[in-house]
Amino acid sequence: ALGGRPKVSDGAALVVQPQGTIVEQLSSVDPLQRLVAGSAGVGSMAKETLLKDLLDAIRAAKDDKRIKALYLDLNEMSGAGLTKLRDLRAAIADFRKSGKKVVAYGDNYLQSQYYLAAQADEVYLHPQGAVVLHGVGRWRNFYKEGLDRLGVEVHVFRVGEYKSAVEPYLRNDMSPEAKEMALETYGDIWRDYVADVAAARKLKPEDVTGWIEALPDRLRAAEGDAAKATLDAKLVDKLAQRDEVRQRLIQLVGEDEEKKSFRQIGVAVKVLPAFVTR
Numbered sequence: 001a002l003g004g005r006p007k008v009s010d011g012a013a014l015v016v017q018p019q020g021t022i023v024e025q026l027s028s029v030d031p032l033q034r035l036v037a038g039s040a041g042v043g044s045m046a047k048e049t050l051l052k053d054l055l056d057a058i059r060a061a062k063d064d065k066r067i068k069a070l071y072l073d074l075n076e077m078s079g080a081g082l083t084k085l086r087d088l089r090a091a092i093a094d095f096r097k098s099g100k101k102v103v104a105y106g107d108n109y110l111q112s113q114y115y116l117a118a119q120a121d122e123v124y125l126h127p128q129g130a131v132v133l134h135g136v137g138r139w140r141n142f143y144k145e146g147l148d149r150l151g152v153e154v155h156v157f158r159v160g161e162y163k164s165a166v167e168p169y170l171r172n173d174m175s176p177e178a179k180e181m182a183l184e185t186y187g188d189i190w191r192d193y194v195a196d197v198a199a200a201r202k203l204k205p206e207d208v209t210g211w212i213e214a215l216p217d218r219l220r221a222a223e224g225d226a227a228k229a230t231l232d233a234k235l236v237d238k239l240a241q242r243d244e245v246r247q248r249l250i251q252l253v254g255e256d257e258e259k260k261s262f263r264q265i266g267v268a269v270k271v272l273p274a275f276v277t278r
Helices: 031-039 051-063 082-096 111-117 144-150 176-201 205-213 215-221 226-232 242-253
Strands: 012-016 020-023 043-050 067-073 077-079 101-106 122-125 264-266 271-277
Touching: 012 051, 012 242, 020 051, 020 082, 043 051, 043 077, 051 067, 051 082, 067 242, 077 111, 082 101, 082 111, 082 176, 101 111, 101 242, 111 176, 122 226, 122 242, 176 205, 205 215, 215 226
Parallel strands: 012 067, 012 264, 020 043, 020 077, 067 101, 101 122
Antiparallel strands: 043 271
């Protein structure tokens, strides 16, 4: 109420810089519990960024004549589910229909970060960085051997072969049926991820999966230079330091002489620090 509306320079870039995990609803955290636990040294702070804030800003920027480009700074983003990434992908694709450029930069790209970066017109990576893709899956603990050693008997009633929820108490590994279900479920998610990234980068899906499968050979060919191997695989457009990307954005939207950077405005997001136990 006292600060007034933010000032947007004519010809600015909208900076989208997610913090932590992108979520549909911010976690509810008891402030007193967080304070006490933090003082006792048993907790750390993990940030969350509300998906709707990002979507609203990107959609508004598309039709705002003062906004000339979109800049995705993904270094502080730690993760997001595929459905949320796809929502952002659609918003970025719609933004690009306006004819405005989308630029992405990262010191490194983890899997969720790279999904968003791939949607940009220009994807930049630090010369000492890499794109880290590892697929999707899950880990489970199995307790049968431990329970047997302790003399604990587990009585389970189940019907059917595809009832794997209680397997950790009955086995020391996954059953063939559980593996089949996992491969079907996570396989669908991974195929969707690969298809979206490949389409955005104008590659074939096998080019993306081949990056993982042939990574040791690619690194040897690049003499251990992960960034060069990433560039050779066409996963990024250019290797650049942050100041080089800044100069590129100055070319696109002009310079803020006072701040010695490109003209810009950030997304006003509600970032909630959530309590995480160690």
